Amino acid sequence: MNRLSRLGVVLVAGGTVALTASPAWAHAGGTAPDDDAGWVPIEELRPGFYDPVDISACGTTVTLATGDVADVEGRETTLPDGDLLFETRGEQTADLTRQDTGEVIDELDISGSLSELIAADGLHSVSHLYGPSVVFPIPEFGPVDAAAFEAAGLPDLGYFREGVITFTVVLDPETGEFASEDIDVDARVVDLCTWFDGDRGQAHGHDHGDHG
Structure with missing residues (x-):
């Protein structure tokens, strides 16, 4: 998935954020399910899930658009x-296009799953984003998000095929x-910016853990 798949974090009036969900599709009771019950097409939960996203990266704007594969459930x-x-x-696949040169990364696999636990108070969340996925700072999340990316050593437009990135967020009430x-x-x-230069798959990564 891309990082905007962290669907528990949504914009609300005034440009602030809140941790929320779609009550109409919430399934009550029991421990975390491990069966096939309750899954629906993602656009039923989030109608704009497949919409294009503009990302400030690579010294330009990069547009991430859904590719030929779009079969995600939530x-x-x-x-x-x-x-x-x-x-x-x-x-899911994605096409990424540099707006300055028109260069494209075509049909990038971003099928990694997301698991997000949102506290009952709506002020805490822990999100596990699995590869293959794209990650990037989100301006609406403010300077704290950008600083967290920098502290973690992540690029402005990152990609990982395997492994997991965990985001732990606390909101100011x-x-x-x-x-x-x-x-x-x-x-x-x-760093996906290097892939626009023809270095796709080369070692321009940030090593964390044992994943290669």
């Missing part, structure tokens, strides 16, 4: 303690803005 489960578990699964964010990287993340 599920939301309300746990007994009131926490909400959001999950995605399926297959007064402002709704990010109060803190910690990013734990257990994956080899490459």
